[in-house]
Amino acid sequence: MFFIDTIELEGLGNRHYLAGGRRAAVAVDPPRDVDQVLAAAARRGVRISHVVETHVHNDYVTGGPELARVTGAAYLVPAQARVSFARVPVSDGDTVTVDAGLELRAVATPGHTPHHTSYVLTENGVPVAAFTGGSLLIGTVGRPDLVEPRLTETLARAQHASAHRLATELPDETPVLPTHGFGSFCSSAQAEGDATTIGKEKALNAALTTDVDTFVMRLLAGLEDVPAYYAHMGPANAAGPAPVDLTPPAVADAEDIAARLRAGEWVVDLRNRVAFAEGHVAGSLNFEADGKIATYLAWMIPWGKPVTLLAESPEQLAAAQRELVRVGIDRPAAAATGTPQEWTPAGDTPASFPRSTFAGLAGRGTHGIVVLDVRRDSERASGRIEGSVHIPIHQLHQRLNEVPPGTVWVHCAGGMRAGIAASLLDAAGRDVVAVDDGFDSAAVAGLAVVTD
Structure with a gap:
């Protein structure tokens, strides 16, 4: 048998x-x-x-x-x-x-x-x-x-x-x-x-x-x-790939994290997008451990650039390490577990940005703001918010200067990619609102949804 x-x-x-x-x-x-x-x-x-x-x-x-x-x-x-x-x-x-x-x-x-x-x-x-x-x-x-x-x-x-x-x-x-x-x-x-x-x-x-x-x-x-x-x-x-090393990375304290950010390294917060929006280390980026972290982080990070991981628990950190070795990101430069307060130098406070829904966007109205769509081309072709700007998530880090001035309301199809995009915009000093909602709700909320 x-x-x-x-x-x-x-x-x-x-x-x-x-x-x-x-x-x-x-x-x-x-x-x-x-x-x-x-x-x-x-x-x-x-x-x-x-x-x-x-x-x-x-x-x-x-x-x-x-x-x-x-x-x-x-x-x-x-x-x-x-x-x-x-x-x-x-x-x-x-x-x-x-x-x-x-x-x-x-x-x-x-x-x-x-x-x-x-x-x-x-x-x-x-x-x-x-x-x-x-x-x-x-x-x-x-x-x-x-x-x-x-x-x-x-x-x-x-x-x-x-x-x-x-x-x-x-x-x-x-x-x-x-x-x-x-x-x-x-x-x-x-x-x-x-x-x-x-x-x-x-x-x-x-x-x-x-x-x-x-x-x-x-x-x-x-x-x-x-x-x-x-x-x-x-x-x-x-x-012929080398064997993997899944032992814990070197521990980074708040000063070390700040130094790595100043050096231009990527500091990646693995917590969920709700927790990240509520408070995070200024300049850090949000790739949820429970999302497609391996795909999107490996797609967007300059290949070979050092990455420091911030996690809420050792278990979350270990799971992310395992995901990343599968795509050749073998050893984080450093890591820390805990909370944003522990990762932020003394005297500084964690950064934050608001979240909303498509109903919230409809209530606000699209006049005077930037609506940024970070979905793929095929997704956008089947329906888009009239007047929205389109930059697919995997291109955004290289095209931030193309986002028009003003507060940016960023959305995707369900919220995960919008969370990544919001963290990139926030790290670049932009005022941002993450639309954490399913795109099917856009038309229901009364937004003008058009097709190509």
Whole structure:
């Protein structure tokens, strides 16, 4: 009898898998912090005999080399992937035995990358799961534009062909278990639903329900900005990432925090946006630990710039460290836990700014203020507040001088990105109000919402 355990990383929107039998298991696309995979294997009482990668990842740093090292597992990587470490090269059709009756077969599925490989798990010759990485996802496919702009259309066509190959070769009841698609920007769209099969994808997935030219045209038209840190993930994974260090950082006191701010370093407050607005160290930035901290901090911080983390508890700090190592931000320069009063030098008081809702904005009226929309282009195209200024959140830190003068009421779709934006504006000395509300409330509140 086989098992499949899912290790979900909600912050990055990815899933990783441990699949096996009574004695041994295979880890698929493991995250950087491999202790989670080791714990899953320990709970099952199995050894990890194989570690496999579907592709050289663009959105997170893999734990594959480290997991293979500590377990002695064979490390399987697509043969065409250009890497600089020892591995077992895998080609289309290659098979390995995981446990008694359990076999893993490599299926070349180029598209997300030229070398992308899916893996079909069979029990006594019957397919029981397809680990599809960034190929066939729930209702969509992985992005084809992360490798090289000149290859984008070619890879989009390959995605269509790869999806059809899986749909043709596998029974309809085969579960499809992708790595991307649960919030990851490696997905060309976000998953609708939590699980799928080959049969369901045949009925719903555009890659399987439209001709190749229509599919490619629509896929390429829907692609959005790529997080800036992706440029660093592929090279890190091709080189073979180092083991992680999750020990607590050096402790920073109030004077040290102030000195780091004066030196131009980033001081990041991990508390929720409500607490941050009520009181924070002047000049610090708010990336909520419970939000998509890894995605947005790694996207916006100048790569390699020292970062100091401020947390309300050691547990919050440790969780954030774990999130950040997954995208290559390995060691905070320093950290502190406690309250803004403890982080602020003697004689100074914490800074603050107001929060409101769309109803509050409607009551105030938009005349004489700046309404700043920090959503993505696609979100804004479906509805925007008339007269609002648009700067996507991931561009705001580089375009602060484009925000018109006046008090800035900043909003996104739900409040989290508005909190980040408000902290950036506040740190730059602007008067700001964070609209902490769902965008659906804008029209209900009586604001003029128009579409492009």
